[in-house]
Amino acid sequence: MERPELPLPQLHAFVVLAEELHFGHAAARLGIAQPPLSQQIRRLEDKVGHALFTRAPGRVTLTPAGSELLPAARRALTDLSDGLAAARAVGSGRAGRLRIGFAASLALTILPGLLRTFRHQFPGVHLDIHEMTTAPQIAALHDQTIDIGLLREPPTDETELVFRTVLSEPFVAVLPSTHHLAGQRAVQLSQLADSPFVLLPRMVGPPLHDQIIGLCTAAGFTPQVVQHAVEWQTVCALVETGLGVSLAPASIRRIRLKGVAFRRIEPHTARTRVAVAWRENDHNPLVTHLLATISQDSPDRT
Amino acid sequence: MERPELPLPQLHAFVVLAEELHFGHAAARLGIAQPPLSQQIRRLEDKVGHALFTRAPGRVTLTPAGSELLPAARRALTDLSDGLAAARAVGSGRAGRLRIGFAASLALTILPGLLRTFRHQFPGVHLDIHEMTTAPQIAALHDQTIDIGLLREPPTDETELVFRTVLSEPFVAVLPSTHHLAGQRAVQLSQLADSPFVLLPRMVGPPLHDQIIGLCTAAGFTPQVVQHAVEWQTVCALVETGLGVSLAPASIRRIRLKGVAFRRIEPHTARTRVAVAWRENDHNPLVTHLLATISQDSPDRT
DNA sequence: GCGCTCCATACGCCTAGAGATATCAGACCG
DNA sequence: CGGTCTGATATCTCTAGGCGTATGGAGCGC
Structure with a gap:
């Protein structure tokens, strides 16, 4: 990629003149006087090294070289204008x-x-x-x-x-509906001491895992984890089979399974x-x- | 098509820096010192209105806005460089x-x-x-x-x-090989006075037509044109059928037909x-x- | 902690070029 | 033959910006 040789303003003037084929009108569209436009074109032609227009008074025409340059110039200008707009949109967060x-x-x-x-x-x-x-x-x-x-x-x-x-929610006990605690509205955490547990492996979210273990510890027991599952969906499914119980954030109530009951736990203070x-x-x-x-x-x- | 806002040199610097991701190296590739490059990028960012690079020392990275602008800038630069080369090729007659x-x-x-x-x-x-x-x-x-x-x-x-x-050539008489003059090496133009003629219509080339008629007139007769044909090829074919004779530029000798004889005419001065x-x-x-x-x-x- | 790397900032210089006004020259027309 | 239209030229002004040198300041490695 070597140094660009053609200034953009001149190319812009070139494109407009190629569309108007009339120095006066093109200059008006560019918002400048006519002599500067003549200069722009002249400078551009000097840099290209060849005439881009044939000017017979009243009869401005593109030369073959000009016709060759025109589409490239047009593409470059629209590319830049579009690219700038896109960059601004991205920069301002609109895209x-x-x-x-x-x-x-x-x-x-x-x-x-x-x-x-x-x-x-x-x-x-x-x-x-x-x-x-x-x-x-x-x-x-x-x-x-x-x-x-x-x-x-x-x-x-x-x-x-x-x-x-973003959100703070209590824990709920996840029980098979056949579980003997499923009849209560709320469950004392310590009542789960003897039930086998299904939990997420610690690896996928150590803090949450530690918090759940901590809740049980605070209630005076260490949960017997008989099965790990990577998703809460799976945990619930396993609970439904009667494999064990679980402790989970309240929002998983949305997972509706026939054989699973969600019960408020006491103490109610712990939140995730x-x-x-x-x-x-x-x-x-x-x-x-x-x-x-x-x-x-x-x-x-x- | 509105006025271009981004100067090309700055875009060039932008593209090079985006490739190098290192102000020093990019400046070296551009052949300038490092501070000017910083300025170029800064000015460009001012015009775009958003940062294009994140600069942590040693860790220059494109921002999303920069990534959006980069391909457009690259396209514009290569378009212009290619277009300029093409225009110069056309202008100089190499293409x-x-x-x-x-x-x-x-x-x-x-x-x-x-x-x-x-x-x-x-x-x-x-x-x-x-x-x-x-x-x-x-x-x-x-x-x-x-x-x-x-x-x-x-x-x-x-x-x-x-x-x-480009070329000046004499006329030849076009005769069927059965014609009684076909035995001679050269033909006096006046000898053709009584033969019917096959010629190109005047419309397709008035000057040549007039010249042929003029030759005959100079030889003392007006040719009896019995048939027109738009191509010399066809004229020769018609002559071969014995429909008539013709006068043609010498180069049509290249049309080789079995039943057609080409003979030098006298006087030999008239050329086409x-x-x-x-x-x-x-x-x-x-x-x-x-x-x-x-x-x-x-x-x-x- | 020291130096090194890397980028930004601050001037200062200088040229290219974009703009305007005024004027000229050729073509075309009534 | 003069008026008009169109584009080119000449001349001047002004400034944006491109480049340099010198310097500052933040990380990073030894």
């Missing part, structure tokens, strides 16, 4: 691409409304939605694979990343937080826009 | 299109060599070859349908057009000229080149 990672359970709660609101406000923005658990989201944020993470129980030791709580995460140094306006959308869309509801 | 009209009879004589030589010298030039008689060539030259005409007996009353003789014609005000370099090729290729041979 572009935003990559979002989200925990599967959120697909049942805040995610649909959020996406709908955002798409409505920024129809030009393409959203890449990736379902992924907490730990991969953190990693993906770090290596710029996603721009926004929606996850549970954000880790506290992350530099470079910022977290903001859903947070939005992004890179602290990410100045992508779309990130800002999405954060704003979250604020207005789900104003810290419980 | 382009040349439209040539020629009389059918010339396809047997000067045309093949001429085209071969020209194509060899200017392989980038596309030649449009149209077979047409004299009068249509004149018209086509006037309304810019062809750029070069190769025709017989140029009219003398044409302004705006220039003619240069083949000329190249072009528009006087046509500055297309290809026209000049073709004229030069004709000069060197057929140096006024008889």
Whole structure:
């Protein structure tokens, strides 16, 4: 790519003159006087090294060389004008691409409304939605694979990343409907001490896992985990088979399964937080826009 | 098409920096110092209205807006550079299109060599070859349908057009081989007075037609034209059938037909000229080149 | 902590070129 | 033959911007 030889203003003048084929009219369209236009064309011809127009008074015509240059000049000008507009649209956040990672359970709660609101406000923005658990989201944020993470129980030791709580919800006990506690409206946590547990593996979201274990510990027992499952959907399915019980964020009530009962637990204080995460140094306006959308869309509801 | 806002040098700097992602190296590739490059990018960003790069020392990256602008800028630059090269090629006559009209009879004589030589010298030039008689060539030259005409007996009353003789050749008598004059090596023109004639219609080339009639008149008779044919090829075929005789430029000897004899005529002085014609005000370099090729290729041979 | 790398800032210089006004020259027309 | 239209020339002004040198300041590695 060598140094550009043809100034754009001259090319612009060239294109307009090629359309008007009349120095006076072209100059008027350019908003300048006629002599400067003659100069522009002349300079351009000097640089090209050949005449671009034949001028017989009243009879301005493109030369073969001019005809050859015209489409290239036109393309270059429209490319630049379009590219500039596109860059501005992206820069101002009216267009572009935003990559979002989200925990599967959120697909049942805040995610649909959020996406709908955002798409409505920024129809030009393409959203890449990736379902992924907490730990991969953190990693993906770090290596710029996603721009926004929606996850549970954000880790506290992350530099470079910022977290903001979107939603705080209590835990519920997940019981097979045949379970002897399913008849109660609420369950004392300690009553689950003897039931086998189905949980997510610690790996997919250590903080949430630790919090659940901590709840049980605080209630005076260590849960007997007989089975791991990567998704809450699967956990519920396993509970339905009678394999065991579980503790889960309240929003998974949306998973409706015939043989599964969700029951409030006592004590009721423990809550799990859903947070939005992004890179602290990410100045992508779309990130800002999405954060704003979250604020207005789900104003810290419980 | 509105006024271009982004100066090309800045776009060039932008593209190079986007490739190098390093101010120092990019500046070196541009052949300038580093501070000016910083300024260029800064000015460009000011005009766009958004940052195009994120600069952490040692870690220069394109922003989304920058990524959006980059392909447009690259296209514009290559378009201009290619377009300029193409325009220069056309302007200097190394490329382009040349439209040539020629009389059918010339396809047997000067045309093949001429085209071969020209194509060899200017392989980038596309030649449009149209077979047409004299009068249509004149018209086509006037309304810019062809750029070069190769025709017989140029009219003398044409302004705006220039003619240069390429070839001058004598006339020959075209006789059926059964004709009683076919036994002679040469034919006195007056001996044809009683034979019916086959000729081209006057319309397709008035000067040549008038010259043939004039020859007969000078020999003391008015030819009895019993049949017209638009092509010499056809004239010869008709002569072969014994329909009549004809007078034709010597180069049609190349049309070899069993039943046709070509004989030198006396007096031997009358010659027909083949000329190249072009528009006087046509500055297309290809026209000049073709004229030069004709000069060197057929140096006024008889 | 020191130096190195890398980019930004701050002047200052200078040219290209974009613009205007005034004027000239050729073609065409009544 | 003069008026009009069209484009070219001449001359001047002004400024945007391209480039340089000198310097500042933030990370990063040893």
